[in-house]
Amino acid sequence: MKRELIVNGKKLAFEKTEAGTLVVKKIEKLPDSRPELADFKSLDWYGIDTLREVSQYYNISGWTAADLEHAYTRHRVIQKTPTSLFASDYGFHTSVMVFIGKFTATGVEESLAILTQGGSAFAHSIWVDGTHLGAFVGSASSRSQYTSYKFKSKMAEESSHTITVVIDNMGLESNWVARNTMKEPRGILDWELKSSDGVIKNNITWVLTGNLGGEDYLDKTRGPLNEGGFFAERHGYHLPSPPINRLARQYPFDGLDGPGAVFYTTKFVLDLPANHDNPLRFDDPDDVPAYRAFIFVNGWQFGHYQLGPHSRFIIPDGIINHQGKNWLSHVFLALGKSVTPNVKFKSSIPVLSGISPIQLVESPVWEPRDGDFQGPRSSMLSPLYHYMT
Known part of the structure; x- marks a missing residue:
């Protein structure tokens, strides 16, 4: 019976050695160059x-109100804000999250101090009334970051203002050992409005968003980790x-x-x-x-x-x-x-x-x-x- 050697659908000529192995002396080669791709x-x-949310005129009427008085998790962190600003309390667990805060100035506010947490290599960026105050660009060793940002201009008494906080969230912690580290929150852990005399007792009302729908995400095919909170997403x-x-x-x-x-x-x-x-x-x-x-x-x-x-x-x-x-x-x-x-x-x-x-x-x-x-x-x-x- 004649034997054939077929590789990738093509018949190849071969010789049989004394040891019984097959040797192919000529085989098709690919071009040396890589394929031409789209330019x-x-x-x-x-x-x-x-x-678009950095605009103080952005419509936030459909956003999730951050009005939970007590956070669902207290793991390795104490809630320091009047309402919880832990994103997972509102069903947002993955990728980019956007927080918008509204407040009425007393006229003496000079800076915003804020503590955010997003996991190792996370970043945040902050605007007030459409003006960029600054950003934390991230660090492989930093899961959270406390920063103080000075306002660019004086705020008049009884004037309305908008804070936009964008957090590039790296996801929840892995539970390497049985320490419940996956419960560490993501979001804003603390904030303070400050003047030259110290902390101002002034409240900020917050709303937030992440991926559309949160835990009830829309794209069931691509899954819950595919999208974040950017406008286009x-x-x-x-x-x-x-x-x-x-x-x-x-x-x-x-x-x-x-x-x-x-x-x-x-x-x-x-x-x-x-x-x-x-x-x-x-x-x-x-x-x-x-x-x-x-x-x-x-x-x-x-x-x-x-x-x-x-x-x-x-x-x-x-x-x-x-x-x-x-x-x-x-x-x-x-x-x-x-x-x-x-x-x-x-x-x-x-x-x-x-x-x-x-x-x-x-x-x-x-x-x-x-x-x-x-x-x-x-x-x-x-x-x-x-x-x-």
Whole structure:
């Protein structure tokens, strides 16, 4: 009986050694170069300010009121605020959280002291009345951070003011030993308004949000860890086929000229050989200071750059379409003065294989979301908001 050797669907000539092994002297080789990928700098990009909440005119009527007088957890922390500002008490456990506080000035306020907690490598950024006060850019050794920020201008007596606190939450602690460390809260642990004479007895009324729906999250396919509290995420713009008529033409490689967060999305097509294993990834260089990035591929979050050195994010087969249309979305969070993102799309060395055709994971595309929060409600809207509506 004639024997055949078939590798990756192709017959190969072979010789049999005295030991009984088979030797193939000629085998198909892949091209030396890696496959040609989409040139992201030549694509049509669309974007939107995804930290619209820093405006004091932003409508917070649909937000969750932080009105719980007693926190559900007291593990390794004592509640020091009039109401709990632990995000998990309100059903928000993952990714970016946004707190908005309203208060009426007495006329002597000079600074805000605040203690936040978000886990190792977390960050926070703080605004008052749309003016950036400062940020904690994160540290691998810091799970919480106490900082005092001086107000940029004097507050008149009986004037109304808005504080916006953005926390890039790293998730809950792992329970390495039986010490209930997963109960350590995330959010604002303490705050104080101060004057030159000390702490002012003045209350701040807080609301907060995280991923849309909190524990009752909408995207059951991608799961509870996929989304955070950015404006674009709550509206589902990171999902495939978003409503680009609500966005503006914006180019991510122009960079951000100051603190804030911008969402970008684009569509691209791949046409890679079906019988080749082409490992695809995004590289986010770790030499950009005071900067964070969130990467979504076809609606799935597969990259969250914080401090580094982890800056290479692999996109699994079944998530990215090697032979067709894809949607890529980024959120860039600038914590400092100016940032120029430089995310790159790359392929590792391709491998000829007998890989079967990969079926894409069935997952929902964009559709209008019930309960998503709307934008500012006054006439003092940015041109981008007018374009969006």
